[in-house]
Amino acid sequence: MGPREYKLIFAGSMGAGKTTAIGAISEIPPVLTDVHNTDRGTHAKATTTAALDYGEVTLPGGDKLRLYGTPGQLRFDFMWQILAEGALGVVLLVDNSRPDPVDDLRSYLRAFRQTVAGSRAVIGIGRTESHPLPALEAYHAVADECGVTVPILSVDVRRRDDVLLLLNVLFMQIEAFESDLVEGVRA
Amino acid sequence: MLQQPNRRTVTTVGLPARKEQLIRSMLLAVTDQTFDAWAFSEEIGADVAICEVDSPLASVTVARARHAGRPHCIWLAPPDIAAPSGRRLDDPIVSRSLIALLDEVSSDLGGDVPAAAIRAAAPERPVDSGVPFGSMVRDLLAQGGGARIVKNGIELHLAPAAGQIRLSHELSSAVAQRLLDPADHARVEQPLVPGALAVLPHAARQFELLWLLGLAGGGDRLLAPLTDATPVVLKQWPDFGRLSPVPVHMQLTARLVRRPHTVDELSAVVSASLPDVRAFLNAAALCGLVGTRPTPPYPAPDQPPAAATAPRYGRILRSIRSALGLGGH
Amino acid sequence: MTSMVFEGHAVREQVCLASITALVEEHGDVAGALVSTVDGFPVAAHLRQPEAAPRLAAMTSSLVALAEAISREAHAGECRDLVIDGGTGRVLLMDVPQAGGKLLLTVLCAPTATLGQVLWAAQHCRRDISARLEATA
Numbered sequence: 232m233g234p235r236e237y238k239l240i241f242a243g244s245m246g247a248g249k250t251t252a253i254g255a256i257s258e259i260p261p262v263l264t265d266v267h268n269t270d271r272g273t274h275a276k277a278t279t280t281a282a283l284d285y286g287e288v289t290l291p292g293g294d295k296l297r298l299y300g301t302p303g304q305l306r307f308d309f310m311w312q313i314l315a316e317g318a319l320g321v322v323l324l325v326d327n328s329r330p331d332p333v334d335d336l337r338s339y340l341r342a343f344r345q346t347v348a349g350s351r352a353v354i355g356i357g358r359t360e361s362h363p364l365p366a367l368e369a370y371h372a373v374a375d376e377c378g379v380t381v382p383i384l385s386v387d388v389r390r391r392d393d394v395l396l397l398l399n400v401l402f403m404q405i406e407a408f409e410s411d412l413v414e415g416v417r418a
Numbered sequence: 419m420l421q422q423p424n425r426r427t428v429t430t431v432g433l434p435a436r437k438e439q440l441i442r443s444m445l446l447a448v449t450d451q452t453f454d455a456w457a458f459s460e461e462i463g464a465d466v467a468i469c470e471v472d473s474p475l476a477s478v479t480v481a482r483a484r485h486a487g488r489p490h491c492i493w494l495a496p497p498d499i500a501a502p503s504g505r506r507l508d509d510p511i512v513s514r515s516l517i518a519l520l521d522e523v524s525s526d527l528g529g530d531v532p533a534a535a536i537r538a539a540a541p542e543r544p545v546d547s548g549v550p551f552g553s554m555v556r557d558l559l560a561q562g563g564g565a566r567i568v569k570n571g572i573e574l575h576l577a578p579a580a581g582q583i584r585l586s587h588e589l590s591s592a593v594a595q596r597l598l599d600p601a602d603h604a605r606v607e608q609p610l611v612p613g614a615l616a617v618l619p620h621a622a623r624q625f626e627l628l629w630l631l632g633l634a635g636g637g638d639r640l641l642a643p644l645t646d647a648t649p650v651v652l653k654q655w656p657d658f659g660r661l662s663p664v665p666v667h668m669q670l671t672a673r674l675v676r677r678p679h680t681v682d683e684l685s686a687v688v689s690a691s692l693p694d695v696r697a698f699l700n701a702a703a704l705c706g707l708v709g710t711r712p713t714p715p716y717p718a719p720d721q722p723p724a725a726a727t728a729p730r731y732g733r734i735l736r737s738i739r740s741a742l743g744l745g746g747h
Numbered sequence: 748m749t750s751m752v753f754e755g756h757a758v759r760e761q762v763c764l765a766s767i768t769a770l771v772e773e774h775g776d777v778a779g780a781l782v783s784t785v786d787g788f789p790v791a792a793h794l795r796q797p798e799a800a801p802r803l804a805a806m807t808s809s810l811v812a813l814a815e816a817i818s819r820e821a822h823a824g825e826c827r828d829l830v831i832d833g834g835t836g837r838v839l840l841m842d843v844p845q846a847g848g849k850l851l852l853t854v855l856c857a858p859t860a861t862l863g864q865v866l867w868a869a870q871h872c873r874r875d876i877s878a879r880l881e882a883t884a
Contacts, residue, residue: 237734237738256742288738288741288742289741290734290737290738290740290741291737291740291741292737294737296738296741319731319734350676355659356659360447361443361446361447362446362447363446363447363449363450363581364446364449364450366450366581367657371654374654380654380655380675381655382655382658382671383654383655383657384655384657384658384659384660385657385659385660386659393659395742395743395744396658396659396663398738398742398744399663399665399668399739399744400655400658400668400672402735402738402739402744403668403669403671403672404672405731405735406672406731406732406735407669407672407673407676408676409730409731409732410673410687411676411677
């Protein structure tokens with residue numbers, strides 16, 4: 232008995248820090264599928280993830296926790312479906328310095344709606360130090376709009392502790408959900 | 419419930435592109451620390467113009483300001499360079515200085531705050547220490563108008579529009595404890611008049627202060643109107659990215675966002691003491707995150723028996739926590 | 748069959764379109780072709796379902812990026828071609844080196860296609876595109 236795959240997904244817009252977050256906790260140097268970014272008008276980064284990032288953590292007993300980072304752009308949304316299949320949970324990363332980060336979150340909440348509705352998502356908002364607006368309230372409002380309650384935290388994914396915090400919160404949510412199941416309680 | 423901030427604009431005159439860009443970025447960063455809400459404008463008709471000392475355009479702007487009454491000019495120059503009379507900002511720019519100057523201009527511009535004479539009219543008054551300090555701060559923030567609070571050697575400025583409060587000391591649990599010390603009364607001045615006070619060196623978000631005050635108050639009793647018998651819920655997750663996360667707080671939150679619990683139920687389900695649970699609820703309540711709902715009738719008759727629904731994730735999550743070095747469950 | 752060019756570098760688009768149009772028209776076994784960027788934007792397409800071009804361009808980008816990662820892991824060198832062998836058709840993906848930045852060529856083949864012949868034709872098309880783009884540079 233147990234889940235089919237031990238898999239965590241990191242999703243969010245380009246430049247939000249998905250590759251960085253995986254790098255912060257993966258045992259192996261992350262496997263990247265970076266390609267040259269030809270759309271410099273939309274984003275200044277020289278490269279972008281075309282397929283996925285892959286990292287790993289070895290668990291006691293020899294099993295692996297697999298970490299997958301998705302490409303950010305909407306044209307790669309077929310990858311989001313593929314990668315989210317059977318995932319333990321999803322970490323949604325938002326870049327508060329983007330032109331409309333609240334709308335970015337709306338797109339991702341819709342794309343991952345099943346995982347989100349199953350209480351297996353956590354949201355990390357980055358760059359709030361240099362870009363304090365929009366405030367986190369705006370993101371809570373979007374979650375309400377989508378009919379869900381999701382943990383939303385200000386983070387800097389360059390810090391390993393912040394990435395671990397996101398995962399810890401995610402796991403606590405899952406455990407609370409399971410606890411209700413075991414007790415025969417419907418939320 | 420908060421008073422709407424006045425919207426003000428800043429432009430630059432004669433500055434090189436790099437410095438203009440710096441000022442644009444700084445405005446974004448200080449926007450919730452100033453009395454009014456400031457935004458960058460390309461227009462010469464802005465409220466404030468930051469002027470390069472040697473620029474001929476700047477002299478034109480000053481002449482115009484003399485006639486039209488705007489913009490308010492601020493000279494930008496390195497400390498060792500003389501500037502014409504008037505307000506001055508040292509280059510390189512320190513955000514605290516920028517905030518102070520913009521607040522001064524806010525005061526001159528007036529707007530919704532009455533004249534500076536208010537400060538003399540409202541005498542300092544002690545506040546009954548029977549009112550929990552945290553509740554008082556929360557109420558002052560909600561009223562709008564701002565306040566200056568002095569207690570036990572610590573000074574706080576609550577500005578109406580600002581998401582940030584300013585403090586004389588860096589915010590910590592120890593500072594929160596000092597603020598709750600019953601031996602000293604709090605002195606409160608309202609409203610907060612911008613520009614009339616020195617800018618305090620430390621800043622914190624409103625919810626960070628309220629959270630620490632709630633925890634520091636201890637768990638002997640819940641803040642009114644909560645009682646031990648009232649089932650409570652959390653309306654949303656606190657921003658644990660900014661509050662020093664303690665595992666039990668996150669466990670409590672995970673339970674409370676799903677459905678109502680009483681203090682006793684929470685204490686049992688996460689194995690925490692009653693005072694710890696109460697302190698957490700007080701902190702969340704001060705931040706406006708706690709709600710109450712009538713006790714619903716829960717378990718549905720068609721739910722499979724508990725034993726048949728074994729947890730899918732419990733074992734694997736313990737394993738993952740262990741591998742990542744995440745304690746606390 | 749609809750031909751399409753996409754916004755951006757008009758000359759590049761025209762050159763690619765001309766080459767893939769020739770490829771499709773001269774080989775009965777080739778059902779369609781697409782040139783796209785490494786990060787998933789279509790450049791020129793000659794497809795029975797033209798609305799599929801953007802989606803196909805993105806998927807090609809992902810597949811090739813992943814194939815290159817696998818090639819590196821397996822120490823197989825740079826990934827030059829990728830062949831997907833399906834029940835009702837084949838898909839060839841190959842890179843088109845050129846000075847302005849590598850492009851990707853996707854060739855959709857009928858199930859009756861002889862792999863060797865289609866590979867030859869696709870490689871010819873790719874050389875043709877490279878040469879013409881170099882000439883216009």
